[in-house]
Amino acid sequence: MNLLTPLTHQGRRTTVLVLAHISDLHLDGSERATTRARRVRDHLWRLPGAVDALLVTGDIADHGAEAEYEEAARLLSDAPFPVLTCPGNHDSRAPYRKALLGVPASDGPVNSVRVFDDAAVLMCDSSVPGADEGALDDETYDWIEATLDELGGERRALLAFHHPPVALHHPLPDRYQLARPERLAALLDRRPEIAGLITGHAHTPAASVFAGRPLTVGPGVTWTLRLPWEGDQVADRDAPVGLAFHVLDDAGRLTTHFRVVT
Numbered sequence: 159m160n161l162l163t164p165l166t167h168q169g170r171r172t173t174v175l176v177l178a179h180i181s182d183l184h185l186d187g188s189e190r191a192t193t194r195a196r197r198v199r200d201h202l203w204r205l206p207g208a209v210d211a212l213l214v215t216g217d218i219a220d221h222g223a224e225a226e227y228e229e230a231a232r233l234l235s236d237a238p239f240p241v242l243t244c245p246g247n248h249d250s251r252a253p254y255r256k257a258l259l260g261v262p263a264s265d266g267p268v269n270s271v272r273v274f275d276d277a278a279v280l281m282c283d284s285s286v287p288g289a290d291e292g293a294l295d296d297e298t299y300d301w302i303e304a305t306l307d308e309l310g311g312e313r314r315a316l317l318a319f320h321h322p323p324v325a326l327h328h329p330l331p332d333r334y335q336l337a338r339p340e341r342l343a344a345l346l347d348r349r350p351e352i353a354g355l356i357t358g359h360a361h362t363p364a365a366s367v368f369a370g371r372p373l374t375v376g377p378g379v380t381w382t383l384r385l386p387w388e389g390d391q392v393a394d395r396d397a398p399v400g401l402a403f404h405v406l407d408d409a410g411r412l413t414t415h416f417r418v419v420t
Contacts (some may be wrong), residue, residue, distance in 0.1 A: 172407050174314060175277040178202050178209045179402040181320075181358025182378035184248065185229050186220035192229065194379050199233055206238035209354055209403070210274060215358035215376055216246025216285070216320030218258065223250075227257035242272050244281035246320035246359060247290045247334065251279045251283075258308075269301045277314045277353075280305055284319040284336055292321025292359070293337040302345065307309045311351045314410050318356045321374050324368050328385055330392060331360035343369035354412035356404060361393070363400055363416040374414045376402050 180202075183195045203213060212234075219226035222263070234241045245254055245268050252263035259268075267283035282300060286293040294302075306315060323339040325332045334343065346352055346369040354372040361378030375401075377400025381393040398418035405413045 164224075173405060175279075175316075175406040176209045176272055177211055177279070177316075177356075177404040177406075178205070179213045179214050179215065179356060179376045179404055180300050180374075180379055180400075181215040181376035182217040182361055182380055183230065184217055184220040184378075184380040185226045185233075187225065187229070191220070191380055192233075194399050195230075195233055198379055198401055198419050202401070203236075203238060206344065209239055211240040211242050211279070212237060213279065213318055213356065213404075214243045215318055215356060216243065217248040217358065218243065218246070219249055219254070222248060222253060224253040226255045228252055229393055230393070231258050231260075238272065239363050240387055241274060242270075242279055242281055242318070244270075244318055244320060245283050245285045246290065247285050249285060249315045251285070251287065259409060267295060267301075268296050269298055271305050273309070273313070276408070277316065278305075278309055279316045282317060283321040284321045291337060292319070293336065294319065294342065297343065299345065306349055306351065309351070311349070314353045314406060315349075315351050316354055316356055316404075316406065316412070317352055317354070320357060320359050322357045322360060322364075322365050322366075322373065323355070324373060326362065326366075326375065328360070328362070328363055328383060330383070331362075334359070346371055353406055353410045354404075363402065365414060372412045372414075374402065374404065374412070376400070377416065377418075398403075
């Protein structure tokens with residue numbers, strides 16, 4: 159039960175789910191990466207009861223090393239709310255499972271779901287081992303369909319994965335978009351219960367639309383992307399740490415608020 163839950167309109171509850179969202183920590187054992195991750199962690203940990211869960215959309219590790227996931231596990235272990243994660247292109251599935259999730263190591267896609275009272279978040283693996291490009295494979299699409307079938311259409315669902323399926327108008331992230339976006343669009347056409355898409359990867363806070371659904375891209379913790387009109391240097395390593403708050407209401411509308419932590 160979060161602090162926004164009591165908000166009502168004409169006597170009825172209006173807030174279904176509140177998610178805090180961070181992405182692209184790129185933990186690599188360096189003091190800089192750890193400090194930035196701890197800064198946003200400490201900020202969020204002071205908000206117990208304010209959010210239903212923390213969503214982390216990939217590139218948790220920089221090199222996919224087991225030690226990097228052990229550090230992530232230490233940083234996130236005492237969260238006052240559930241922590242939901244999905245892999246990015248810098249992540250490696252076997253050590254991710256073993257050191258971060260505490261489950262046996264294996265190389266298949268890392269897909270999971272968290273069900274809340276009136277909503278569900280499906281964390282999907284868009285990573286392609288050995289590549290920076292993203293894709294949702296057949297196994298993942300089958301899992302999404304089966305999971306939504308099991309939920310029975312009674313809850314609004316959010317899909318979370320790493321690679322945005324649309325152009326963000328910068329050559330770096332646009333080079334490594336989600337492949338075959340038309341297949342994802344067809345899924346959305348069949349599944350009206352999906353209220354929106356939440357991604358990372360681009361290191362810039364962004365809001366767009368895909369197949370008629372809201373698409374939100376979370377800012378990067380490690381550095382912020384400079385857009386082409388903001389200068390020649392791609393990475394702004396001095397920008398404040400960014401995060402997002404997503405609010406899903408009972409009308410199925412997804413609203414996003416972006417914040418920075420200095």
